[in-house]
Amino acid sequence: MSAPQADPDATPATIHRQDYRPPAYWVHSVDLHFALHPTETVVRARLGLRRNGGPAPLELDGEALTLLDASIDGVAVEPARLQHLPGGGLRIDDLPAECVLETRVRISPEANTELSGLYLSGGNYFTQCEAEGFRRITYFPDRPDVMSRYTVTIEADRASCPVLLSNGNPAGHGELPGGRHWAKWEDPHPKPSYLFALVAGDLVAVRDRFTTQSGREVALAIYVRDGDQDACGHAMDSLKASMRWDEEEYGLEYDLDVFNIAAVSDFNMGAMENKGLNVFNTKYILARPETATDGDYEGIETVVAHEYFHNWTGNRVTCRDWFQLSLKEGLTVFRDQHFSEAMGSAAVKRLANVRRLRAAQFPEDAGPMAHPVRPDSYVEINNFYTATVYQKGSEVVRMMRALIGPEAFRRGMDLYIQRHDNQAVTIEDFVAAMQDASGTDLSRFARWYAQAGTPELHVTEDFDAASGRYTLSLAQRTPPTPGQPHKQPVPIPVAMGLLGAGGGALPLRLRGENAADAPAERVLLLEEARQDFVFEGLPERPTPSLLRGFSAPVKLSGLGQDSLGLLAAHDSDPFVAWESGQQYATAAMLRMVAQGGEPVLGEGLAAIAAAALDRADSDPAFAAEAFALPSESFVADQMPVADPEAIHAVRQSLRRQLGIRFAPRLAELHDRLADPGPYRIDGPSIGRRALRNAALSVLSMAPGGDGLRRARAQYAAGGNMTDVLAALRVLVDSDDPARLDALADFHARWRHDPLVLDKWFTLQATSSRPDTLATVQVLALHPDFDIRNPNRVRALVGAFAAGNPAQFHAASGEGYRFLAEMVIALDPVNAQVAARVVSPLTDWKRQAEPRAAIMRAELERILARPGLSKGTFEKVSKGLA
Ligand code: 0A1
Numbered sequence: 001m002s003a004p005q006a007d008p009d010a011t012p013a014t015i016h017r018q019d020y021r022p023p024a025y026w027v028h029s030v031d032l033h034f035a036l037h038p039t040e041t042v043v044r045a046r047l048g049l050r051r052n053g054g055p056a057p058l059e060l061d062g063e064a065l066t067l068l069d070a071s072i073d074g075v076a077v078e079p080a081r082l083q084h085l086p087g088g089g090l091r092i093d094d095l096p097a098e099c100v101l102e103t104r105v106r107i108s109p110e111a112n113t114e115l116s117g118l119y120l121s122g123g124n125y126f127t128q129c130e131a132e133g134f135r136r137i138t139y140f141p142d143r144p145d146v147m148s149r150y151t152v153t154i155e156a157d158r159a160s161c162p163v164l165l166s167n168g169n170p171a172g173h174g175e176l177p178g179g180r181h182w183a184k185w186e187d188p189h190p191k192p193s194y195l196f197a198l199v200a201g202d203l204v205a206v207r208d209r210f211t212t213q214s215g216r217e218v219a220l221a222i223y224v225r226d227g228d229q230d231a232c233g234h235a236m237d238s239l240k241a242s243m244r245w246d247e248e249e250y251g252l253e254y255d256l257d258v259f260n261i262a263a264v265s266d267f268n269m270g271a272m273e274n275k276g277l278n279v280f281n282t283k284y285i286l287a288r289p290e291t292a293t294d295g296d297y298e299g300i301e302t303v304v305a306h307e308y309f310h311n312w313t314g315n316r317v318t319c320r321d322w323f324q325l326s327l328k329e330g331l332t333v334f335r336d337q338h339f340s341e342a343m344g345s346a347a348v349k350r351l352a353n354v355r356r357l358r359a360a361q362f363p364e365d366a367g368p369m370a371h372p373v374r375p376d377s378y379v380e381i382n383n384f385y386t387a388t389v390y391q392k393g394s395e396v397v398r399m400m401r402a403l404i405g406p407e408a409f410r411r412g413m414d415l416y417i418q419r420h421d422n423q424a425v426t427i428e429d430f431v432a433a434m435q436d437a438s439g440t441d442l443s444r445f446a447r448w449y450a451q452a453g454t455p456e457l458h459v460t461e462d463f464d465a466a467s468g469r470y471t472l473s474l475a476q477r478t479p480p481t482p483g484q485p486h487k488q489p490v491p492i493p494v495a496m497g498l499l500g501a502g503g504g505a506l507p508l509r510l511r512g513e514n515a516a517d518a519p520a521e522r523v524l525l526l527e528e529a530r531q532d533f534v535f536e537g538l539p540e541r542p543t544p545s546l547l548r549g550f551s552a553p554v555k556l557s558g559l560g561q562d563s564l565g566l567l568a569a570h571d572s573d574p575f576v577a578w579e580s581g582q583q584y585a586t587a588a589m590l591r592m593v594a595q596g597g598e599p600v601l602g603e604g605l606a607a608i609a610a611a612a613l614d615r616a617d618s619d620p621a622f623a624a625e626a627f628a629l630p631s632e633s634f635v636a637d638q639m640p641v642a643d644p645e646a647i648h649a650v651r652q653s654l655r656r657q658l659g660i661r662f663a664p665r666l667a668e669l670h671d672r673l674a675d676p677g678p679y680r681i682d683g684p685s686i687g688r689r690a691l692r693n694a695a696l697s698v699l700s701m702a703p704g705g706d707g708l709r710r711a712r713a714q715y716a717a718g719g720n721m722t723d724v725l726a727a728l729r730v731l732v733d734s735d736d737p738a739r740l741d742a743l744a745d746f747h748a749r750w751r752h753d754p755l756v757l758d759k760w761f762t763l764q765a766t767s768s769r770p771d772t773l774a775t776v777q778v779l780a781l782h783p784d785f786d787i788r789n790p791n792r793v794r795a796l797v798g799a800f801a802a803g804n805p806a807q808f809h810a811a812s813g814e815g816y817r818f819l820a821e822m823v824i825a826l827d828p829v830n831a832q833v834a835a836r837v838v839s840p841l842t843d844w845k846r847q848a849e850p851r852a853a854i855m856r857a858e859l860e861r862i863l864a865r866p867g868l869s870k871g872t873f874e875k876v877s878k879g880l881a
Pocket residue numbers: 128130131268269270271272273306307329382385832
């Protein structure tokens with residue numbers, strides 16, 4: 001039975017949110033049988049079908065499947081009755097209202113380089129079904145609103161596949177002739193096909209247990225390759241902490257007898273929340289002090305929590321269609337961020353999350369792929385696992401909680417789950433639960449989900465000394481984005497305070513309020529395009545501290561350098577203090593870029609740096625954040641037309657001047673903040689290492705200083721990966737002759753550990769040295785570079801294109817050419833990863849000619865490739881528009 005070929009060069013179709021229609025058939029039960037084989041796996045699927053409404057054909061998705069046979073209620077189906085659809089799916093007319101459809105298909109896990117569906121990694125079998133991978137395993141209505149109860153039997157060679165895992169609870173196992181064996185799994189909870197998972201192979205389990213608040217005993221296991229058992233402790237601790245947190249914060253308990261995690265080194269994303277069987281990129285499981293940095297440890301805690309929290313927000317209550325992706329992702333990121341804030345230093349975690357939002361989401365919202373948190377259309381849904389859906393989606397939930405208050409938010413969560421358990425629902429359903437639980441009208445607030453673009457918040461002030469009246473005028477505007485030329489105002493919660501000239505808090509009495517009740521902090525709600533807030537009874541001209549805790553994902557402007565300097569030095573809110581320093585520095589750097597000539601470290605900037613270092617003892621993590629200059633990309637994002645090389649030169653020069661000016665202090669910090677004992681992964685230790693390594697990095701910029709000697713010694717001392725990598729970073733950016741030996745030493749020592757080797761690639765790809773592009777081109781030919789491994793591709797290609805603006809945008813255009821060539825080579829191997837790494841090339845509108853023209857030409861070259869994937873097609877064609 002052969003399928004008609006879809007025209008590979010036809011323009012891929014756009015899917016619209018408004019076109020949603022319920023399915024013609026529900027699948028109430030799924031019984032799967034896998035006979036595993038590297039090239040000839042046979043999948044038998046028995047689907048219990050029930051018609052949803054009047055007679056209509058059954059449509060099943062399918063991709064890269066070879067159909068062996070099919071039957072309906074036990075009777076073989078004649079081939080002519082099966083209509084093959086262009087994308088690879090099947091249509092069957094005239095089915096009874098209720099029946100059992102059985103199909104058998106053959107698939108080749110070994111040939112699956114897309115890592116979607118069932119694939120092999122290091123000889124072991126893994127699946128990835130979100131968003132549309134289940135159709136690469138069997139014929140199925142592969143859409144999240146079809147929820148079914150699954151039973152899965154896996155059969156495989158016992159010697160090569162001792163471990164056989166799927167979703168739900170174990171339901172038997174046994175031996176088979178010919179050295180084969182089987183295991184059966186039953187998942188009592190109905191789920192959409194994207195949450196299906198199978199893992200089979202030669203893995204070992206690290207085990208633990210958890211007792212839920214109602215007394216259910218849960219067997220926990222993390223499956224890894226033999227030899228990695230010692231690297232699972234932090235992931236396991238994070239899992240147990242997440243399980244406890246969801247009970248304490250939301251009353252949500254785990255609902256199966258087992259919770260399994262399997263780690264795989266070939267994975268398109270970070271991890272996947274399959275019901276009862278999470279699959280993780282090894283990057284977010286494995287950690288030992290000598291192989292993982294503090295950042296890696298923090299990433300593990302967050303991602304383990306994220307996937308666990310999906311059990312309720314995503315799995316028990318799921319999405320009706322993929323336009324609702326942020327229903328589960330924005331909410332779950334909000335939950336994991338809240339959890340991580342509670343586990344460590346909340347303020348510093350918040351700064352880091354805001355920094356990430358601004359590095360990834362703001363540019364996305366201002367670029368050719370800008371889309372609302374709830375998109376209106378897509379070509380390839382995999383392109384919409386974005387910073388907007390995830391991070392901005394989380395900020396929207398966070399604002400909602402701030403608006404209605406934590407108690408009402410908790411009631412809203414309870415109501416949402418009570419109403420929609422085991423359902424596939426929409427973002428409107430979530431907002432309705434919050435609205436009903438709080439009694440607050442959220443209809444205007446819902447605009448945050450519908451409008452793309454980052455709102456700009458502009459402040460102007462007026463103070464009348466005679467009356468003590470201060471008027472704070474807030475105006476908002478959201479710029480046009482593709483397909484959305486006109487925007488409406490959105491409700492913006494502005495958490496704020498007022499500071500006196502000495503830095504102390506002033507009372508906040510709005511006109512008409514009682515003097516006795518004046519608080520020191522309050523939340524103003526800006527709902528219109530422009531509103532005035534009038535404060536009375538002020539003894540002196542105040543300085544406004546706005547968006548405390550980053551209370552809304554907007555861009556704030558209008559404060560002068562004097563106000564920013566005061567806030568950086570004195571504001572009680574750590575976010576505003578940090579942010580004001582960053583804004584001050586950004587304005588100064590922009591001025592230097594515009595003026596040209598030799599940059600000068602002004603006294604204001606030096607004072608901000610000094611104030612940051614003053615916090616070295618009280619809060620080293622904050623001090624490290626506040627001492628860092630804004631990133632080159634952040635500065636570039638503030639310019640209508642960026643000048644990557646000039647920004648790089650200014651930033652490097654200022655770092656050098658900071659190194660000279662603060663040399664003794666930085667050296668003293670580097671001496672004093674060394675780890676007092678064995679490596680510990682707690683907030684204070686992480687903060688200390690961050691500040692110590694920030695000091696080393698800036699110190700090493702000072703000519704004639706001893707920074708490089710310190711870096712060489714720190715590298716040679718070995719110890720934890722945070723310090724080793726920080727020292728190597730310094731050397732790799734320098735002209736120090738020791739840098740090549742150190743790189744060779746690092747490679748020799750870690751060549752057998754893929755996650756550490758990724759760091760070796762990234763370090764070189766993100767070097768500030770002028771010869772980096774040539775190095776990157778050579779590294780792409782290195783025997784350890786593997787285009788089929790997404791982590792390795794991200795470590796070299798992604799890191800270079802997205803993390804090294806000065807070199808990627810080299811005037812020669814060689815950086816663009818390199819990226820285009822990699823995308824062209826990658827697209828037929830793994831289209832999802834190709835469509836991700838291409839993004840920096842679509843940013844040509846903010847580059848000057850001739851760069852912009854070269855970028856467009858490279859995009860055109862990609863677009864002209866025959867058989868280009870629809871994902872890369874969507875990114876590149878939108879990028880050219
Ligand atoms: N739901 C996962 C992310 C994820 C999405 C797609 C994947 O394959 C294409 C894999 C994972 C999460 O939010 O963690």
